[in-house]
Every structure is written in C-alpha cells, then in structure tokens.
Amino acid sequence: MVMKYWKLGVLFLTLSLSASAQKFAYVDTEYILNQIPEYKQAKEQLAKISKEWQSEVEAAQREVDEMRKIYELERILLTDDLQKERLEAIAAKEQAVRALQQQYFGGEGELFTKRRELIKPVQDQVFNAINDMADRGGYSMIFDSSKGGSVLFVDPKIDKSDLVLRELGY
Numbered sequence: 001m002v003m004k005y006w007k008l009g010v011l012f013l014t015l016s017l018s019a020s021a022q023k024f025a026y027v028d029t030e031y032i033l034n035q036i037p038e039y040k041q042a043k044e045q046l047a048k049i050s051k052e053w054q055s056e057v058e059a060a061q062r063e064v065d066e067m068r069k070i071y072e073l074e075r076i077l078l079t080d081d082l083q084k085e086r087l088e089a090i091a092a093k094e095q096a097v098r099a100l101q102q103q104y105f106g107g108e109g110e111l112f113t114k115r116r117e118l119i120k121p122v123q124d125q126v127f128n129a130i131n132d133m134a135d136r137g138g139y140s141m142i143f144d145s146s147k148g149g150s151v152l153f154v155d156p157k158i159d160k161s162d163l164v165l166r167e168l169g170y
Contacts, residue, residue, distance in 0.1 A: 022140035022155075030146035032126055042118035050111055053104040060097045067093060127152065 033039045071086045078086065104110050130152050134142050140155040 023138055024141050024143070025134075025137070025139050026143040026145045026149075027130060027152065028145045029123075029126060029152070033122065036122055036126075039119065039122045042122065045118060046111070046115055049114060050105075053111065057097065057101050057104065060093075060100060064090060064093045064097055 067086075067090050071083075071090060074086075075083060102109060106112070130142055133139070134155070140157075142152045144150050144152050
C-alpha cells in the first residue's frame with residue numbers, strides 16, 4: 001500500500017517537472033461574456049422573464065395562503081365533509097403552485113430552456129475562440145479565473161490519466 005502511494009508521488013513529481021515546459025494561460029470568462037452586448041441582452045431578457053414568472057408563482061401562492069386563511073376562520077362552522085373538501089382544494093392548489101414552479105424554474109424548466117437558447121450560443125463562441133487561441137498560441141492548458149474557475153482547454157497530449165491508471169494497476 002505504501003509502495004503504491006510512493007509510486008504515485010513519484011509519478012506526480014515527474015509529471016509536474018515535465019509540465020514545466022508547457023505553456024499555460026488563464027482567462028476570465030465572466031469578464032469576457034460581460035463585454036459582449038448579445039450576452040448582456042440575453043441576461044436582461046432572462047431576468048425580465050424570470051421576474052414575470054416569479055410574480056405569477058407568488059400570486060398563485062398568495063391564493064393558497066388566502067384559501068388557508070379563510071379555511072382557518074371558517075373551520076369551526078364547516079361540517080366534516082366541507083372541511084375535507086376545502087383541505088383537498090387547498091392541497092390541489094398547492095400542488096398546482098409547485099407544478100408551476102417546476103414548469104418555470106425546475107431543472108429542465110422553461111427558464112433553463114430559455115437560458116440555453118439565449119446564452120449558450122454566446123458561450124459557445126467564447127469557448128471556440130479560446131480553443132482557437134490555444135491552438136494558435138501552443139497552450140497546453142487554459143484556466144478560467146472567474147467564479148468557480150475551471151480548466152477550459154487541455155491539450156490531449158498532456159493528459160496522463162491512462163498512465164496514472166496503469167501505475168495504479170488498472
């Protein structure tokens with residue numbers, strides 16, 4: 001076990017020494033995107049749509065709250081059957097509100113779809129430009145320095161994943 005970690009450490013040291021000859025760069029994709037008018041327009045349009053949908057969901061939720069308030073005020077006057085009927089109506093309205101939220105803001109909701117439709121083409125242009133720059137400049141790796149930064153481009157020639165797997169015996 002210790003030998004395996006020692007080999008892994010030597011491997012990473014070797015890789016880091018060989019990586020010193022590589023060219024690296026970073027970009028701030030958030031800054032780049034915010035300089036593109038189409039991106040700004042898309043963000044504004046999404047914010048407007050999101051605000052409208054959020055208002056619609058909040059109005060529906062206020063209806064549920066009002067139904068519940070009226071029920072609580074009238075409950076002692078209602079028969080058991082009417083109480084049950086009102087509670088079912090409230091539950092159905094709550095379910096409709098959740099469905100509306102999911103429709104607009106869920107993982108595959110309309111906002112997600114609209115964001116993909118409006119913003120993804122601009123992002124694709126930026127990432128294609130980064131890849132072109134990497135190819136022309138001979139960069140091995142380009143990092144993103146914006147929030148949640150990540151690696152945007154990696155030259156496949158420096159990918160040593162299979163070597164590590166072989167070293168681990170897989």
